[in-house]
Each structure stands twice: as structure tokens, then as C-alpha cells.
Amino acid sequence: MKYYDKLIFELSKPGRIGFSLPDCFGLASEQPRCKAAIWREAPLDLPEVSEVDVVRHYTNLSQMNFGVDTGFYPLGSCTMKYNPKINEELANLPGFTGLHPLQPESTVKGALAVYAAMDKALAAITGMKHFTFLPCAGAHGELTGLMLMREYHMSRGDTARTKVIVPDSAHGTNPASAAVCGLDIVVVKSKADGLVDVESLKPLLGPDIAGIMMTNPNTLGLFERDIKEIAKLVHDCGGLLYYDGANMNPLLGMVRPGDMGFDIMHLNLHKTFSTPHGGGGPGSGPVGVSDKVVPFLHIPHVSGFHGNFGIILRAYAYILMLGREHIRMAGKLATLGANYIKESLKDCYKLPIPTVCKHEFVFDGLLEDNGVSTLDVAKRLLDYGFHAPTIYFPLLFHQAIMIEPTETESLETLDAFIAVMRKIAEEAKADPELLHTAPHNTPIGRPDETTAARQPVLKYD
Ligand SMILES: *Cc1c(COP(=O)(O)O)cnc(C)c1O
Numbered sequence: 092m093k094y095y096d097k098l099i100f101e102l103s104k105p106g107r108i109g110f111s112l113p114d115c116f117g118l119a120s121e122q123p124r125c126k127a128a129i130w131r132e133a134p135l136d137l138p139e140v141s142e143v144d145v146v147r148h149y150t151n152l153s154q155m156n157f158g159v160d161t162g163f164y165p166l167g168s169c170t171m172k173y174n175p176k177i178n179e180e181l182a183n184l185p186g187f188t189g190l191h192p193l194q195p196e197s198t199v200k201g202a203l204a205v206y207a208a209m210d211k212a213l214a215a216i217t218g219m220k221h222f223t224f225l226p227c228a229g230a231h232g233e234l235t236g237l238m239l240m241r242e243y244h245m246s247r248g249d250t251a252r253t254k255v256i257v258p259d260s261a262h263g264t265n266p267a268s269a270a271v272c273g274l275d276i277v278v279v280k281s282k283a284d285g286l287v288d289v290e291s292l293k294p295l296l297g298p299d300i301a302g303i304m305m306t307n308p309n310t311l312g313l314f315e316r317d318i319k320e321i322a323k324l325v326h327d328c329g330g331l332l333y334y335d336g337a338n339m340n341p342l343l344g345m346v347r348p349g350d351m352g353f354d355i356m357h358l359n360l361h362k363t364f365s366t367p368h369g370g371g372g373p374g375s376g377p378v379g380v381s382d383k384v385v386p387f388l389h390i391p392h393v394s395g396f397h398g399n400f401g402i403i404l405r406a407y408a409y410i411l412m413l414g415r416e417h418i419r420m421a422g423k424l425a426t427l428g429a430n431y432i433k434e435s436l437k438d439c440y441k442l443p444i445p446t447v448c449k450h451e452f453v454f455d456g457l458l459e460d461n462g463v464s465t466l467d468v469a470k471r472l473l474d475y476g477f478h479a480p481t482i483y484f485p486l487l488f489h490q491a492i493m494i495e496p497t498e499t500e501s502l503e504t505l506d507a508f509i510a511v512m513r514k515i516a517e518e519a520k521a522d523p524e525l526l527h528t529a530p531h532n533t534p535i536g537r538p539d540e541t542t543a544a545r546q547p548v549l550k551y552d
Pocket residue numbers: 168169228229230231262264265306310335337338359374376
């Protein structure tokens with residue numbers, strides 16, 4: 092263990108401080124001005140350390156984590172594309188950061204103009220009519236969108252529509268949002284080629300169906316080629332189509348959900364439009380609607396205190412930077428990169444669906460596994476300095492490894508990743524134990540993930 096791997100509490104020495112200020116106003120001895128009843132009985136147990144210890148503590152902590160700024164992050168379904176630093180610079184302009192949400196409207200016209208411009212830009216990219224910027228995440232957008240769907244049916248007196256159809260490959264938030272919205276979920280099966288089975292869909296459609304939730308390309312990274320027929324079937328039965336836009340990346344500038352027949356959708360600005368995400372930080376899941384749903388959009392179109400405005404700004408900077416001609420390169424490069432990795436590794440890893448993919452694809456474990464699991468492969472990747480892909484999702488396969496390289500990676504990085512994945516496949520044959528016990532050189536090895544998530548130890552005892 093390195094000296095600075097110690098907790099900051101373990102470095103503490105009574106009386107050591109990181110600053111000294113003259114007591115100009117005699118404040119040090121002044122009694123607190125709040126009610127005595129809420130005074131602390133004992134001083135707060137804070138570590139007592141010097142400035143250099145604090146700096147090293149935080150700098151070392153920051154290096155124990157993995158981020159898209161430290162390495163390749165092929166986390167399928169999450170679109171961990173690099174976030175250009177110019178987004179940060181623009182979002183950090185003092186005219187934006189100094190805004191107060193309670194300022195008079197006449198003094199925040201610039202910020203409101205950004206919302207209006209984003210509404211236009213996203214409408215152009217998606218083929219929707221208008222967007223609301225209220226939802227703060229993709230799942231929040233799904234719930235908002237489903238509530239709009241319900242409003243639409245209610246307004247027509249169509250109160251029997253209580254069910255929503257969700258494909259078996261759907262992201263878990265889709266059925267979860269439908270359940271929170273009070274809708275019942277009907278699952279439609281996928282065919283062996285990974286696409287929604289139109290024949291299985293037909294008998295599910297009827298006067299009790301509020302709509303269908305789909306993502307396209309779907310969670311396997313495959314474009315739903317029958318989408319036009321699906322849209323017609325759902326509309327003919329009186330339902331609406333909801334588009335989960337988390338997979339919009341490969342379609343940017345190429346194909347629009349509005350043209351596919353979708354009525355309501357969300358975008359994950361924090362995925363597709365390159366604003367930082369992960370770790371539960373701020374996000375933005377604007378919801379777009381077609382003409383017939385526009386009357387049900389709530390007013391105002393932003394949430395309390397104008398939503399996560401910083402995220403909107405970053406996405407706006409990204410869209411402006413690429414512009415109409417270049418934005419379509421993002422999806423093409425993401426698709427090219429994913430297919431390149433897939434084809435380069437399919438002789439070592441099981442590829443359950445061998446067709447051309449969009450921005451991501453799924454392996455189902457090693458070709459010759461020798462008892463080596465997908466978890467072992469993911470953990471071993473960390474030893475080589477790559478973030479692990481998404482694993483054990485989607486649930487259609489038992490050893491799923493879902494890889495999404497994104498368009499921001501160079502050919503050299505993709506080649507380095509491919510070489511390491513091949514090396515791990517060799518190691519799995521020669522020395523499976525090496526993989527069972529990986530990772531070997533990260534600060535933490537294999538925590539019990541359930542306990543770590545449910546009973547995290549977050550304070551020094
Ligand atoms: C990430 C994701 C979501 C949920 O988005 P959040 O912003 O994490 O709430 C929904 N659907 C798909 C396909 C996703 O990848």
C-alpha cells in the first residue's frame with residue numbers, strides 16, 4: 092500500500108492546519124449567532140492536515156477512478172463519447188454561470204434564446220415538432236413522454252388504453268417508466284435476427300393499447316428495418332409510438348425518428364450530444380413530440396430553475412461545432428468503429444447475431460471459454476487500462492459483452508483494444524486463473540457488488 096493510499100483521516104494530526112488567517116475582527120472567539128439548541132455538542136470530527144496533504148488526497152483520489160478523459164470507455168448502451176473541452180469553456184462563460192434563476196426574465200433573454208435555438212436544432216435532427224427541456228435524464232423523459240401519451244388518449248375520451256408494448260430487448264428503464272406511469276406492460280418477442288417480430292406484434296394490438304416503446308437501433312445495435320410497418324400497425328390500432336432516443340448516435344443527420352413514424356421521443360443529451368455523464372451527475376432528457384401531441388406539452392418547457400442549463404449549453408456547443416454537414420459523420424464513424432471491432436474479434440468471441448451493426452454490438456462470451464466468464468474478461472481489461480464494456484446486458488444472452496466504441500476514438504486506439512481483447516482470449520486458454528483473479532493492478536479488485544451498492548460504507552468510523 093502506498094503512503095497516500097491512506098484515508099485522509101489516517102493522515103490527521105491534532106492541531107495541524109492548512110491555512111492561517113489573521114483574526115482581524117475577533118470573529119474566532121465570537122459565539123455562533125444561531126440558537127444554542129442547534130449548536131454542536133462536540134467539534135466536528137474533521138481530519139487535521141496540511142494543505143499539501145489535502146492536495147495530494149484529492150489528486151490521488153481523482154486518479155483512482157476511470158473516466159473518458161483517462162482512457163477508452165467502450166461501455167455499450169451508454170455512448171461514452173469524448174466530451175470536447177470547448178463545450179466546457181462555453182458553458183463556463185461568466186454570462187451563463189453568473190445567472191440567477193430568479194432574475195427578471197428581461198435580463199436572461201440570452202439563456203432563453205439558447206433554449207429556443209436548441210428546440211429548433213433538435214426538431215431538425217429528429218423530425219419532431221417541439222421539445223420540452225423539463226426532464227433531467229432519459230428515464231425522466233420516458234415518464235414525461237408516457238404521461239403525454241396518456242393525456243393524448245384521455246383527451247379523446249379513449250380511456251381503455253392502459254397497456255404499453257415493450258420489446259423483450261428493451262432497456263430496463265422502458266418497462267420501469269411504463270409501470271411508474273401506471274401502465275401495464277406487454278412484451279413483444281424478438282426474432283432470431285434480433286429484430287422485433289412483426290407477426291408476434293399483430294395479435295397484441297387492440298383498443299387497450301396506448302402505444303409501443305422502441306429504440307432504433309435497438310439495444311443489440313441493430314436497425315429495426317420493419318419500423319415503417321410497425322408504425323402503421325400501431326397507428327391503425329389507435330396507439331402512439333414512443334422513441335427511446337438513447338441510441339440516436341448512429342442516426343444523427345441520417346435518419347429521423349419523426350420520419351419513421353414516432354410521435355413522442357426523448358434524447359439523452361448526456362450521451363448523444365457529448366455532455367459528461369456517469370456517476371449520477373446532471374443529465375438532460377428533452378422530450379420531443381409530433382404535431383398531434385404538441386397541444387399536451389406542459390408549460391413552461393423547462394423544469395424548476397430552468398433545468399440543467401449547463402448540460403443544454405454543452406449540447407448546443409457540440410451541435411453548433413459539428414453543424415448540419417458534419418453531424419452525420421459522428422454516426423458513420425461510430426458505426427464503422429463498432430463493425431471494425433466486431434469483425435476483428437469474432438474468431439475469439441461468440442457473435443450471436445453476425446449481421447452489420449450500428450454503433451454497438453453484443454458478444455456472448457469467449458468462443459472457447461475454459462470456465463472464463465464475461466466478468467473475468469471485463470475485470471482483466473481493467474489491468475490493461477481499458478474501461479470494461481457493458482456486461483450481462485441485454486438480458487437476451489447469458490454472457491453478454493456489449494461494446495460501443497463511439498466515433499471519437501482513433502484507429503490506433505481501436506487496434507490497441509482489439510489486440511488486448513485477443514490477448515485476453517489467449518490468456519483464457521493458457522492461464523484461466525489469471526483471469527478469475529483479475530484485476531491485479533487497480534486500487535480495488537472485486538468488491539461484492541451487491542453489498543457495495545446496497546450498503547456502501549461512506550464514512551470514516
Ligand atoms: C441510458 C439509456 C436509458 C436511460 O437514460 P438515463 O439518462 O440513464 O435515465 C434509456 N434507454 C436506453 C436504451 C439507454 O441506453
